[in-house]
Amino acid sequence: MIKYNEMEFQTHLEVYEPAEDTFLFLDNLNIKENDYVLEIGPGTGIISIIASKTAENVVAVDINPHAVECTRKNAEHNKAFNIGVREGDLFDPVKGEKFDLILFNTPYLPTGEDEKVDDQLEAAWDGGEEGRETIDRFLDELYDHLKPHGRVQMVQSSLSDIPKTLKRLEEMGFEAAVTASEHYFFEEVVVITGTIS
Numbered sequence: 001m002i003k004y005n006e007m008e009f010q011t012h013l014e015v016y017e018p019a020e021d022t023f024l025f026l027d028n029l030n031i032k033e034n035d036y037v038l039e040i041g042p043g044t045g046i047i048s049i050i051a052s053k054t055a056e057n058v059v060a061v062d063i064n065p066h067a068v069e070c071t072r073k074n075a076e077h078n079k080a081f082n083i084g085v086r087e088g089d090l091f092d093p094v095k096g097e098k099f100d101l102i103l104f105n106t107p108y109l110p111t112g113e114d115e116k117v118d119d120q121l122e123a124a125w126d127g128g129e130e131g132r133e134t135i136d137r138f139l140d141e142l143y144d145h146l147k148p149h150g151r152v153q154m155v156q157s158s159l160s161d162i163p164k165t166l167k168r169l170e171e172m173g174f175e176a177a178v179t180a181s182e183h184y185f186f187e188e189v190v191v192i193t194g195t196i197s
């Protein structure tokens with residue numbers, strides 16, 4: 001169990017426990033009152049639940065069934081009744097839907113075949129050989145799930161090529177920038193914010 005802003009969140013051995021990147025993201029969220037928000041990868045649900053206190057509605061999608069369960073329980077415990085939690089890969093469970101804001105603290109660590117572990121928790125950090133496997137699949141589908149002038153906020157690390165993400169967003173028509181960053185041990189972790197211009 002962890003506490004944040006007088007709220008309590010249950011954790012689970014196979015669900016990403018809120019860490020420095022989570023708190024950097026939480027400190028730099030830009031949620032507006034009427035936003036219809038999608039969070040990919042809620043883990044314990046902490047970001048979706050905090051976002052739901054400002055936003056109109058939140059949909060949270062995780063590929064890890066334990067994270068789905070954890071997010072549901074934590075949403076109920078914190079009386080966040082405007083969150084819908086769905087299980088699946090990236091945008092699969094929200095086909096055809098468009099959002100004002102999409103959030104994702106991505107699995108951004110370069111991970112070789114010999115570093116893989118057989119556990120649901122792996123989806124939290126395993127970014128494939130270059131750390132970009134999920135980031136690039138997310139960017140491929142992002143634009144089609146945003147309303148006009150929609151926004152994205154995502155977290156990644158200097159280990160998984162931040163300039164490439166910015167370039168891809170700009171090529172799609174976003175104004176994008178690093179809006180927060182923090183140095184941890186061997187990497188820079190950043191929040192990237194983009195708006196369709």
Ligand SMILES: C[S@@+](CC[C@H](N)C(=O)[O-])C[C@H]1O[C@@H](n2cnc3c(N)ncnc32)[C@H](O)[C@@H]1O
Nearest residue numbers: 016022041042043062063064089090105123124
């Ligand atoms: C770094 S954790 C972030 C968890 C939480 N948002 C936080 O900040 O504490 C990444 C989350 O994304 C989920 N995830 C990874 N790949 C995914 C995918 N393809 N589709 C949906 N969720 C995914 C993981 O299961 C994990 O819960």
